[in-house]
Amino acid sequence: MRAGVMDRVAYNERMTKYITANTVEEFRQHLADVHARIGAACAKAGRDPATVRLLPVSKTVSEARIRNAYAAGCHTLGENKVQEAQRKWQAMSDLPDLRWAIIGHLQTNKAKDVAEFASEFQALDSLRVATALDKHLQALGRSLDVLVQVNTSAEESKFGLPPEEVEAFVKLLPAFSSLRVRGLMTLALFSDDAAKVRPCFVRLHELRERLRQSAPDGITMDELSMGMSGDYELAIEEGSTIVRVGQAIFGARKTPDSAYWPDSHGPANA
Numbered sequence: 419m420r421a422g423v424m425d426r427v428a429y430n431e432r433m434t435k436y437i438t439a440n441t442v443e444e445f446r447q448h449l450a451d452v453h454a455r456i457g458a459a460c461a462k463a464g465r466d467p468a469t470v471r472l473l474p475v476s477k478t479v480s481e482a483r484i485r486n487a488y489a490a491g492c493h494t495l496g497e498n499k500v501q502e503a504q505r506k507w508q509a510m511s512d513l514p515d516l517r518w519a520i521i522g523h524l525q526t527n528k529a530k531d532v533a534e535f536a537s538e539f540q541a542l543d544s545l546r547v548a549t550a551l552d553k554h555l556q557a558l559g560r561s562l563d564v565l566v567q568v569n570t571s572a573e574e575s576k577f578g579l580p581p582e583e584v585e586a587f588v589k590l591l592p593a594f595s596s597l598r599v600r601g602l603m604t605l606a607l608f609s610d611d612a613a614k615v616r617p618c619f620v621r622l623h624e625l626r627e628r629l630r631q632s633a634p635d636g637i638t639m640d641e642l643s644m645g646m647s648g649d650y651e652l653a654i655e656e657g658s659t660i661v662r663v664g665q666a667i668f669g670a671r672k673t674p675d676s677a678y679w680p681d682s683h684g685p686a687n688a
């Protein structure tokens with residue numbers, strides 16, 4: 419087995435400790451736990467907890483449970499897949515101010531749907547997608563907050579631009595007037611070993627600092643979306659401003675990771 423696979427197995431094993439939340443009270447408790455950990459990580463790093471936003475990730479979670487999470491205070495939800503997000507958006511359009519953030523790779527043929535209902539898109543990594551999104555947003559008279567996804571782990575199985583291509587890419591984004599570019603997003607290596615995970619977060623932070631100098635007018639580089647259930651405290655220590663947390667709130671997920679990002683060596687694809 420490759421080292422990366424063993425890292426991922428250990429990581430997934432650790433996720434199984436997260437208990438499923440169903441009731442509003444259970445969601446309140448899980449959210450309080452995560453906020454307490456965010457607070458502790460901020461204290462350790464000398465940061466103000468108000469500078470870290472918790473984005474609950476509701477992929478695979480049923481409508482009934484999402485309604486309870488909403489009642490417990492989750493008013494913006496992250497979803498990896500457009501179709502799943504769109505279905506949920508339609509089913510829960512009765513909930514005031516419920517917003518949807520698309521955090522997974524987008525194909526151009528889904529750009530129209532994202533333009534229609536999403537409030538943010540965190541996985542921009544091609545001009546084709548930028549072009550398609552901008553066209554549909556303009557037609558609808560909407561705009562969209564976007565983050566550029568960067569592959570900081572150099573794994574082929576992850577989406578996102580290689581770090582060295584980001585600066586040139588960002589320079590082209592002012593042409594897309596409906597996209598409000600806010601910063602960068604990454605997925606770290608899946609591992610229990612902080613020595614392997616931390617460099618991914620450091621890389622994104624350093625890149626953001628460099629881009630702040632060179633970013634064109636109208637492009638702000640304030641946001642760093644990094645950190646998931648297994649590594650958000652580490653990400654906060656390294657400057658994260660948005661943590662995308664699913665399992666620590668909703669409970670361990672049974673769907674294999676390979677359903678959400680390509681995985682050439684995971685057991686689920688075998």
Ligand SMILES: *Cc1c(COP(=O)(O)O)cnc(C)c1O
Nearest residue numbers: 475498521646647662663664665
């Ligand atoms: C699922 C997902 C997350 C959250 O992962 P958890 O392990 O549930 O915290 C974060 N980012 C992306 C892009 C995801 O698809």
